[in-house]
Amino acid sequence: MNLCFQKSRIRHFIWVLWVISICSSCGANGQPGGDASADNGNTVKIVSSFPLTGSDVGQDQTIVNGIKQALSEANYTACSGKLKIDYQSLDDATAASGKWDPAQETANANKAVAEKNVVAYIGTFNSGAAKLSIPILNQANIFMVSPANTYPGLTKAVKGSTAPNEPNVYYPNGKRNYARVVATDDLQGKLAANWAKLLGVKKVYILDDQELYGKGIADIFEEDSKKLGIQVLGHEGIDPKAADYKALMTKIKALNPDLIYFGGITANNAGQLVKDMRSVGMAPDQVKFMGPDGIFDQAFADAAGPAGNGAYATFLGLPPKELTGAGQKWYKSYKSTYHSEPEPYASYGYESAEVVINAINKVCKNDRDALREAAMNTKDLKGLSGTFSFDKNGDTTLAIGSGNEVKNGKWTFVKMLKF
Amino acid sequence: MKRWQKIFLFLALAYSVLLLGPIAGLDIPRITRDVVSHPETLVQQLLIGLINGAIIAIIALGYTLVYGIIELINFAHGDLYMLGAFTSLTALGAFGVDGSATFQASILPIFLTLILATTICAGLNVLTERFAYRPLRNAPRLAPLISAIGVSFIFQNIGLFWGGLRAFLPVMGNNAAAPKDFPDLLPHINILKSLGIQSNINFTTKELIVLVAALALMVGLQLFVQYTRPGKAMRAVAQNRDAARIMGINVDQIIALTFLIGGGLAGTAGLLIGLYNNTIVFTMGFTAGLRAFTAAVLGGIGNIIGAMLGGVLIGLISALSDQYLSSRWTNAWIFAVLVVILVFRPGGLLGENVQEKV
Missing domain, CATH: 3.40.50.2300 (Response regulator)
Structure with missing residues (x-):
């Protein structure tokens, strides 16, 4: 049995090495021109973190597509062209586990903190992953918005289902930096x-x-x-x-x-x-x-x-196909851009990106804390299934x-x- | 181990079982009541445990054969079994068999698939031995072990890649890593009902076929190892490689033969699990490998009957734990039993063979 435990440890180590090598290579072919203009103040960067390996990948790929769609509608710029927006999609899953991996999610959050231009973090798919990245991003004042986390304890205390120290344990510097566009469990x-x-x-x-x-x-x-x-x-x-x-x-x-x-x-x-x-x-x-x-x-x-x-x-929420009004327009545009049916969370990916773009437009500078403040106070934003705001916990006011x-x-x- | 140490260990174990038991659902009065009031459920669970155990046992045989002969824990074996399942699914798809096919129409394709899966896995295992283990045969024991881990990774990634070939293989579904649906081909005729016995026990021809196939494999292997010339040569090589060589046995060939048989068993088990459970996924090899390896250790690694016994025991424990304790704790119970057995019989249930060698 001893050998067996050794095996899993070795296995883990090799996977971490492998994932690091993959990540460095996908970092290299992210958005064009991202690194060239990295140091002037005219570029802000958004990163996202979703499991892009494993059986949730179909769902997550369409979230990423939704984000890209929102950004390309804004031409990857904000404040009438004054600010350029870069976007990079990170993977928080490893092939070994077939789903999100704690070490990988932590690494992604740390990567976002280390890059000066990163002002917002869109993710995660899994609530367990968000538990790890929220505190890391919180200490760097980076705004995080999730299209899919539905565990209530991340933003509020619910009797009988959240731990006694939740949600404050995720916000070590005392300021809220996390919001979500989906309703909770x-x-x-x-x-x-x-x-x-x-x-x-x-x-x-x-x-x-x-x-x-x-x-x-x-x-x-x-x-x-x-x-x-x-x-x-x-x-x-x-x-x-x-x-x-x-x-x-x-x-x-x-x-x-x-x-x-x-x-x-x-x-x-x-x-x-x-x-x-x-x-x-x-x-x-x-x-x-x-x-x-x-x-x-x-x-x-x-x-x-x-x-x-x-x-x-x-x-x-409603499945993409059943959306009406703005949602129906979005659905058609998605289908014509990506030539495939959006999975249910794609619209939330789009809305998450809209929240961030809206906040960048209000702040108009590369300032993490100001953007966090603006995004947390999102009011009456026109979403795909209706107009929504964030309450004081960062939860959406829209629930269908x-x-x-x-x-x-x-x-x-x-x-x-x-x- | 000294006698007082054993007694001390026993007391510690008894204490922890009594302490942790109730949390894990060990409520003896309730269990006794359940068994007495619904004896049919017990029989049903024993049947389920037996069949699952038989499949675990076939995989465990692969571990135990290889360990018996070259003392290598072949970690790639579980993943080989996964590839066997993928080969089966692909072959059935290629023969045009899907979930809507009748059993009569699918007998021949299943038979051909069996041959194909067995041959491919056996061949793959022999190749692995030739290129990944044989060059390291005289190296320190950790080297081939690491090599086995490497092969396990390679197999797993082949499985992941294979599962993503939806352009060529529609049976693989839309998503590389997602579990695949394996067609349900074996007939579901309730045996007891067709014999005219009224009972709630659900024992269909599907279960019977899987069980008979697994038992036939085990018996066949035991007969082969005990009574045929190559089987005797295998035992000779296991006992003492050099002496076997002096007696004129081609050791390399015999080891290759062992891998051939082990691989064939993995391929067959892959097809059986596909037909029985109807779901396959690229990570299934790791979990199944862990259980099968545990079964091999439980029975006494290196011992063929021991592996069968261990497999069946694990199948039974997990079924009974799911019924009477709590499925949350099933794995904990399996390993608790393993610990208890290893404390009192460090070589496993039938582990004399290994102890003799060491």
Whole structure:
């Protein structure tokens, strides 16, 4: 066994080396002209950090596309051409883990701090990653905006689901530097519980992937389900790397639930879970499967195969296709630019970049603290699904959700859900 | 270990189990009640554990064979198994078989896929031995181990690359790293029901086929090693390489043969897991390898029967833990059992062979 532990340590070390080499090479071919004008005050730089390796990559690539779209609409300039905006996309995942990696996210945040021109940091996809980068950026007064972090504890204290020292532990210098354009999980858990009630669910079994995002959302779902009178038969964590869950599903089947709720993400074996649920004999018309937006991507539908049909997911916001007005215009422009369907978070990537560009336009100079101040006080910005502001915690004031279902191997919009 | 040390260790273990047990769901009255009131569930879980254990055992055999003969922990073995699963998925796709195919129509493609996956993995393992391990055979023992880790990386990246070939292989889906859907081809006929027995136990032909295939492989391997000339030569090389050489055994060839068999087993296991679980992913080799390696150590690494026993034991523990304890703690229970067994039998359950050598 000793050898085995040595192996994983060595493995880690080699990966870190590998990632460093990759990052230095992608740094070299970032935005053209970025380094040449690095030292004059006329250039500000935005970096983003998303997992661009692993099964979340489809989702994240479209977020990056959304950011680029917003920037190119502004011609990569601000203050009527006085300031140039550079953009660089960093990867916080490693191939070894297949998803975001703590060492990599920390390295990305430190890189942003070290580069003088960096004034804003768009990211992260995973709330666990944001826990690491917010304090690093906070001490350098860099504004961070996330299109996807839904864990409430990053900005506010929610009874029963956040730690006692949250959120202050993330802001060592006392000033808030973090905002998000998505609504938080406490709202999503509520949304899911409301929807379950509407679907006629009476008994639910809850599973989570033992990660910050998944467990957080599952806890809130549990609390809200109980409030709505849904009986909670049990709540367990799964081993996200297990080969199968037939034993677990056999146990759950014996309890006769109407719904299995999974708090987690596609990369943590959501597909296998729904497959094994069906294979031990829980038919879709008897036992429903529901998850949060972490499984609301094509990778889930692909991985689950035919067993995935009938699976439900909630999503905070509307799918790109269902957007109206400004959102519909954006959707068309996205499709014509990138020749592909935007994944759900793409619009939030776009809005995150809009928040930053809007703040740069107010400040008009390369000043991290002033920009942070301006961005945190974003008021009545026209977004893609409506006008929004940030409250004192940095959370968006706009909250709509949608319920979706897998039909014939594709996620399809079912209905709009309200809080 | 001295007697008092053993007693002390036992007391420490008993104490920690009693202390941590309830947190991890060890509530004996409740478990007893559950078992008595629903004995069918117990049988069902034992079946699930047995099948999962059998698949783990096949992979564990690859570790134990190689360790038995050259004392190398071949870390690349788990990833080879992953490549076996990818080969199977690709081959089935190439034969035009997808989830909608009937079993009758897919028997021949499955058979051809089996041959293909076995051959490719066996060949790959032999090549790996030739180029990554043989040059290091007389080097310090850490050198081939590091080499094995390197091969494991290479295999994993091949898997990642392979999974991204959606332009050529539509079965791979849209996303390189995401889990792939493996067609569900084996028939689901409930055996007990068709025999006229009314029960809630779900034991279908799918499970039976996987179980029979795994058992046949294990029995075949044991017979091969015990009763054939090459098998005897393998045991001779394992016992003493130099003496075997003096007796006229071509040691290089026998070692290559061992890798050939190990690779073939990995390829077969890859196909079996694909057909049984219906999901494959490029990181599956690492997890499966860890469990299989644990199984090999549990049973006594280097011992073939031991690896089978270890695999089945791990499968059973994890199924029972998922049912009666808590799935959150399943891995902890597996390793707790491993620790307890290694404390009292450092060579593993059937580990005499290794101790003899050391």
